[in-house]
Amino acid sequence: MFAYAPAPESPAVVDLRSHYGLFVGGEFVAPAAGGSRKTVNPATEEVLAEVAEADAADVDRAVRAARAAYAAVWGPMPGAERAKYLFRIARILQERAREFAVLETLDNGKPIRESRDTDVPLAAAHFFYHAGWADKLRYAGFGDAPAPLGVAAQVIPWNFPLLMLAWKIAPALACGNTVVLKPAETTPLTALLFAEVCRQADLPPGVVNMVTGDGAVGAALAAHGGVDKVAFTGSTAVGRQIARALAGTTRRLTLELGGKAANIVFDDAPVDQAVEGIVQGIFFNQGHVCCAGSRLLVQESVHDEVLDALRRRVARLRVGDPMDKNTDLGAINSAAQLARITALAEAGEAEGAQRWSPPCALPERGYWFAPTVFTGVSTAHRIAREEIFGPVLSVLTFRTADEAVAKANNTPYGLSAGVWTEKGSRILAMADRLRAGVVWANTFNVFDPASPFGGYRESGYGREGGRHGLESYLA
């Protein structure tokens, strides 16, 4: 038997502190009220560190620091000078990549293979990409004198803590804005390590500020009258609240919310690669991906063939210790998320869909959910309508391209979609008709800083990345 020996990445590369303060004006400071919150490793339920809990006063202090830095230093600075800082940050992220990858995996539960090969390299790439724009904004197509907005309030989710930070901070700084960022309450550690990187890069104090805490902190930050721009990535419910709070103000808002993407496999698809794409679509990052391909639409004539191949492939996924370099599927990020996934999967069974998981032993401690495939799902089932945000795939069938489009678009969301076919003209025709911000052709869950990302309808508005993403941070 050829069995991989355990290959655990060493946590020793990370210098974890027992307590983290807020990052305001270039310094780590204690919160006004002195509160804190424990952040745990979801794979073991062990406490990693205590992180300061901000309140409204702390948010106000951070916004003032950002405003001061914007007015005195960052706003007036020539783009070419700003670019130097961004390049420096990008290089430091690369130099300290292993540290970031290990810390991300410890705090989030995602496999080290993904944090090492996807999250951290892409985060660095976003800084490199936007560093290149900083002195060329006049040529981005938004007028010949594009100006920064001022202070940006940014609230990010727990599924890609460092990568979402990069998506938010890199374009904001490149365009001349300063930021106050709130990382998710369960995954603040890589953001706080990034704060250290800002100091290491000699970024002027106040250009980047971090306030940690729960949703109340995010709400206070988003509603703060001293900011000029709010950018939020997270659930549609919270996105609505923020939109409501900002309605009638002059503050700009971009929202990147949920999704229920259709991954559409036609009968002339390259089957083996389509199966890889389905797996990448729904099991990447334990399915904690807003653009996850959570609805598989497979043409009826190849349903059995594709499902057989899919089950064979899913049975080979290696579920377990996220720190093991050979792990494919790590831990669910929190007990609350695990409860939500469990409840929706049970609803799927109760509504009559057939549930399948490969035999796999899950660790006893920590939050785990086996990769799950539901067949016989109808568009009326909850698991075909609600965002599960976990490793759960719902399989539906279609007979014609029209039916595929109708089913794919039959959702209030519109973030992403995938099309698998060897016929180029069909790809273009489908992409035209699918209401989704991103349509992947013969691939899925592939990202690049040069490619804009964002949604339709209840998946939000605004684009992040690429030339289009700059617009959100320019007046």
Place this chain on the structure above:
Amino acid sequence: MVATQSADGAGPVGGDGPTGDAGPVGRGRPVGGDGPVLADVGRTDRALRGFLHGLPGVDEVGAARRTAQLATRSVKTTAKAYAVDLAIRMLDLTTLEGADTDGRVRSLCAKARRPDPADPGCPPVAAVCVYPSMVATAAAALRGTDVHLASVATAFPSGQAPTAVKLADTRAAVAAGADEIDMVISRGAFLSGRYAQVHDEIAAVRRECGPAHLKVILETGELGSLDQVRRASWLAMLAGADFVKTSTGKISPAATTPTVLVMLEAVRDFRAATGRQVGVKAAGGIRTTKEALRYLVLVEETVGAPWLSPRWFRFGASSLLNDLLLQRAKLATGAYHGPDYVTVD
């Protein structure tokens, strides 16, 4: 035949089907009068074209992405020790030079039997692979061992000779003692769509092999796309190949991981369709242990245990063995030996 059936399943398969640790295997290969597999697929150009072009396509970007992902698998400590020994046991130790001499072939055979003279625990390789003119020499040197004797044939490496010459080439190699024949397909005929010609030539060589094992070299570096690799694999299997093999080693690129991935998918699907298991040989350009381990990971995660034996997966290489031996010694002693501690070929 030089060798007898070996205990570990690396033995050649006569008419009596595969044995050893090969796992569950279907019926023995069809030879001569057994009738063709997938008999409902006609053997005319038109029928073969319909069948081969009806196979699912291969997305090259996706295949490369999958193999790149598998290349990150960490194979260390006990897994590495197992894999290094397995790779040695899967090796077709090859010399295919115009300058080959009897002495060089005898030396290679000695190395094949005892790759590491200092360590009797080191397993022998699967086979020695030589030109037909060297088969008699190699047969004498390998007599009484479990090491197989493979000969390239059919106007290797170009395949540019009349069919009668190719058959004579094969016959001579088998008569001289080869129990494995590595033939090349007519790439020109394949690329111009003369599938029946390629099929019939393989089938004819298959008959000429008698009890010897037939490996069909697709020369994937000349086929132009992974779609073609999949089609050529199926065509060879339809014609009775025991193994499909990537390359002659004379053309670059030779073996690549996406190519071998597609060939593994083909043999997996062929077994599911017919019950007959076909082996895969990755040949050419594999020089380091690290590369060899990547192929073993590819086998493990694509087709799994049934193919993880010398009976069903082979490496065709010459310089790979020395690197495997150096790595093996490193695992055993904790220190790298210099290149002077392994034999030059």
